[in-house]
Amino acid sequence: MPGPNRISWNDLERYGLPDNTSAVINVAGQNVLDPKQRWSPGFKQNIRNSRVKTTKALADCIQNTKATVFATISGVAYYEPNGTVYTEESKCEPYDFLSRLSHDWEEAARLPKESNIRQVTIRSGVVLGRNGGMIKQIYLPFFLGLGGPIGSGNQYMPWIHITDLVCMFIFALKNNNVHGILNGVAPQLITNKEFTKVFAAAIKRPAVIPLPSFFLEILFNKERAKIMLEGQKVIPKRVTELGFQYQYPDIEKACKQLVQ
Numbered sequence: 001m002p003g004p005n006r007i008s009w010n011d012l013e014r015y016g017l018p019d020n021t022s023a024v025i026n027v028a029g030q031n032v033l034d035p036k037q038r039w040s041p042g043f044k045q046n047i048r049n050s051r052v053k054t055t056k057a058l059a060d061c062i063q064n065t066k067a068t069v070f071a072t073i074s075g076v077a078y079y080e081p082n083g084t085v086y087t088e089e090s091k092c093e094p095y096d097f098l099s100r101l102s103h104d105w106e107e108a109a110r111l112p113k114e115s116n117i118r119q120v121t122i123r124s125g126v127v128l129g130r131n132g133g134m135i136k137q138i139y140l141p142f143f144l145g146l147g148g149p150i151g152s153g154n155q156y157m158p159w160i161h162i163t164d165l166v167c168m169f170i171f172a173l174k175n176n177n178v179h180g181i182l183n184g185v186a187p188q189l190i191t192n193k194e195f196t197k198v199f200a201a202a203i204k205r206p207a208v209i210p211l212p213s214f215f216l217e218i219l220f221n222k223e224r225a226k227i228m229l230e231g232q233k234v235i236p237k238r239v240t241e242l243g244f245q246y247q248y249p250d251i252e253k254a255c256k257q258l259v260q
Contacts, residue, residue: 009057016061023069023173024062026109028054032098032224033137039221048101056108062117071120071172072109076158076185078102078123081230087237088123088181097223120172124184125158125234127165130258138199147200147207150216153193156231158185161248161257171244183236188250192231195251202255 002008007017017024030043030050037043055072062070077098079086086092094100106121127133141147160168165184172178190198200207216225236244248254 009054012057012061017058017065017067019065021062021065021067023067023071024058025071025169025173026055026058027073029073033220033227035219039224044097048104051101051105052108055105059109059111063111063115067117069118069120069173070109070111071122071169072106073184074105074121074123075102076123076125076183076232076234077227078106079232079234081155081232083233085233085235086183087235088183088239089237096226098227118176118179120178120180120182122165122168122172122182122184123234124165125160125186127162128159128254128258129162133162135258139203142200142203142205142207145205145207146209147196147205148209148211149193149196149207150211151192151213151229153191153196153210155192155229156233157190157192157195158183158232158234159190159195159251159254160184160186161246161254164246164248167247168239168244171242175242178242180238182239182242183234184239185234185236186246186249186251186254187236187240189233189235190251192228198251199255199258202252202259 002011028050030047032047059070075098079090079092080095080099084090092099094103102123109119109121111117111119128135130136138147164186168182168184172182196207213225213229216228219225248257
């Protein structure tokens with residue numbers, strides 16, 4: 001939105017980025033799991049435009065600046081949830097709307113080969129932060145003792161604490177040897193059921209009431225509910241090889257911080 005010390009998308013189109021821009025990070029995107037929005041063709045187009053078009057607009061503009069880094073976000077929906085353990089080197093063909101979105105999102109960020117701008121794309125898992133996303137939505141039900149696993153609870157849940165995700169972007173900006181794809185997930189592989197148990201223990205509440213699959217499919221639409229009912233086994237191989245240090249590498253430490 002327009003305002004002091006801001007650049008609107010209209011400003012970007014008319015004037016480009018400021019001449020003194022040194023780096024660009026794009027994490028723009030409509031909330032896919034907004035329960036107030038029906039899973040309609042129009043909403044799906046907004047989801048797509050808010051990611052692909054914004055990224056493409058910045059990719060076009062950054063080439064006319066002295067910026068040295070272009071860091072963008074994508075999602076682990078790039079990977080198909082089939083039991084395979086995925087690293088950053090893994091390749092997957094698009095298999096549904098969200099995976100196609102992830103592919104097109106990353107393609108929109110691609111700069112010409114002759115560009116001298118270093119590119120980093122972080123494929124983020126479920127971001128855990130107290131003031132937004134998944135934790136904000138489940139905190140009250142869990143606090144009231146109404147929490148529980150989602151569906152079977154056996155689906156894998158690639159996750160990352162919001163502090164670590166922010167620090168990963170800073171790490172990417174500051175280190176010239178960081179480029180390409182990074183899996184923005186914690187090194188610990190867990191299932192939704194394991195997360196539920198640890199989060200309930202941290203908040204000191206029981207969590208034995210499962211959230212049935214059919215309820216989510218009615219509330220969000222079957223295609224969108226897959227985000228919560230299916231999960232990928234994703235590990236941050238390149239992230240750890242590059243020397244990034246997690247502040248919250250395990251779910252117990254992350255949950256204790258989230259409920260403080």
